[in-house]
Amino acid sequence: MSHKLSHLEQLESEAIFIFREAVEQFENPVILFSGGKDSITLVHLAHKAFFPAKIPFPLLHIDTGHNFPETLEFRDELAKRYNVKLDIGYVQDSINRGTAVEEKGLNPSRNTLQSITLLEKLEEGKYDAAFGGGRRDEEKARAKERFFSHRDEFGQWDPKNQRPELWNLFNGKKAQGESFRVFPISNWTEMDVWQYIKKENIALPSIYFSHERSIVNRGGVLLAESPYNTLLPGEKYEKQIIRYRTLGCMTITGAIYSDADTLDKVIEEVAAARETERGNRADDKRSEAAMEDRKKQGYF
């Protein structure tokens, strides 16, 4: 037997180590569950970290009220499958309370309002650590994020004043009211996540795969027909073969034209996007979707 772990095995081991470490260091952790592939992967890793015991913390989902029905269905089924408690924060509740104000305009996005509801829920649930699926490869600012990321009592991150993180010694000490965000898959790239999903045979919501859907092309962003979206003059919905690269609100999440209907085809597409998007100018739609990716994921 060779005493060598592949990079995915090493990343998995690291993520499991982080989960176990955080559960011991914090009193009341929670997984931020967005419904996307990264948070689904997190739940899978948490399951592996504590098996045969069940996952020793709940999932927290912030529901904007504008989700794809497929996302919510998948979420409920997943919570049942892992026998884990599901805590849901509704953006609508924050709006009703007056702590969040709905955007004006034709297609109000509730994307920025999510953070308000999130902080309210963390406080309400007395969660002192929240696991997130953030990865350092997502954007420049994230490249400096720690595994154990300290937040002040207002839930704010101070990137210029972070604790140094050495070897695999993680310092989760904090004062009353402060909290941590914990990122077990910090060192993974998008490709690593996809390959791990394949290796572990992790189930994903159907809308990650190619399907027919009624959409409108608005300035290069392919928006799904939904009760939260109003057509502009001259626009109309058309049936197209598309899939989603990320899952978020129906009001802002753009689809891509794709006939990738299996995991292998999706992975091929992810790999190819990297290559063709380099150097020569890829079409705007593709690049628009990539931008969207990062914005969305930046939320957690």
Added chain:
Amino acid sequence: METNGYLDMDLLRFTTAGSVDDGKSTLIGRLMYDTKSIFEDQLQAIEKSSEKRGDENLNLALLTDGLKAEREQGITIDVAYRYFATPKRKFIIADTPGHIQYTRNMVTGASTANLAIILIDARNGMIEQTCRHSFIASLLGIKHIVVCVNKMDLVNFSEESFEKIKASYIDFSKTLNVPDIHFIPISALKGDNVVDASKSMSWYTGSTLLQTLENVQIISDFNFTDARFPVQRVIRPQSDLYPDFRGFAGRVEGGIFRPGDEVTVLPSGISTKIKAIYQEKVELKEAFSPMSVCITLENNIDISRGDMLVKSDNQPKVDQEVELMLCWLNDKKMTPKGKYLLKHTSNEAKCVVKEVAYKVDINNLNKIEGDFEVSKNDIVKITLKSAKPLFFDSYKKNRTTGCLILIDEFSNETVAAGMIL
């Protein structure tokens, strides 16, 4: 990027150090650019910025300068992590700044690295910072150094310049504890010998930087001899399916464990045998570093977080006093005879600084003795006394069971990093 064989890729973590204008950010940008690890939108963003700044070439350094202050000042002020992959290996770069006041960042970046890239400007040759970076890499137990003599285009790709620098580095490196050192003449700006072989330096027949990074043998860096298993958590499902299951979760931090092995539990000293080793439902025939597993034992022994399972015939040192090299990381100076909280593997204990023996001048490795304060970026040799016994190896023997951090109990900040002697 090729997707075939992706599942079998290897992982290499490396750190990069250089002084302010050595072209470190350009080099990392070049590695990412030439291995096609950059997205279109990232590329467009830096094309725009390059134009705005009036740069002649596409400014690849802009890819890695994350925080706004850094982009404005053109320097990197914290450790940032970058990723790229080839069909052979996935790479994690700990990108650290080179200023003297950032010793702590270099120490942080080096702590998880297998390899260090040291950049030298071909025009200037070795400078104080070269020695400093190399010393830190050596102190942090890095076994492979790749010296990149950069900006070869500015010395007419001269072989003589390269050889001169190489000779002086080899001479200097005798004071280091680094067994494997490579030298490569490069131009990060033009791409020579980074990913593609240089057309301007036919006299150089060695590997390019990427080939070197892909082929360095790191398997022997792992310790497969001294079996260590710090317990992170006790797993007790108390469920209908597993009413009596009692497993110990943790990561193997050295050696190889197999079912049937006789193990001793520290600190109690009680011995028993390994019953089974699990990764989720899968029962393993053996577990080695750095696998995260769950171990069950033949006998029901009281074990909790902070304890360590070791092979009975190969035990670590057990002592309340440890001697170590310490890097001070915090703005607040070390309190003489100060009390701190230490974290060592999954163990935690109060401790007191018993003695500070000397400070190291990291530019020439001279020892400074006598009265001095220990402030940020200082490297000192100290003796700690812990409130309870620690189970440890020397850092040289095992990086994980030989390292610790100190935490200030008032600010909760991580104030120092130590390597046990």
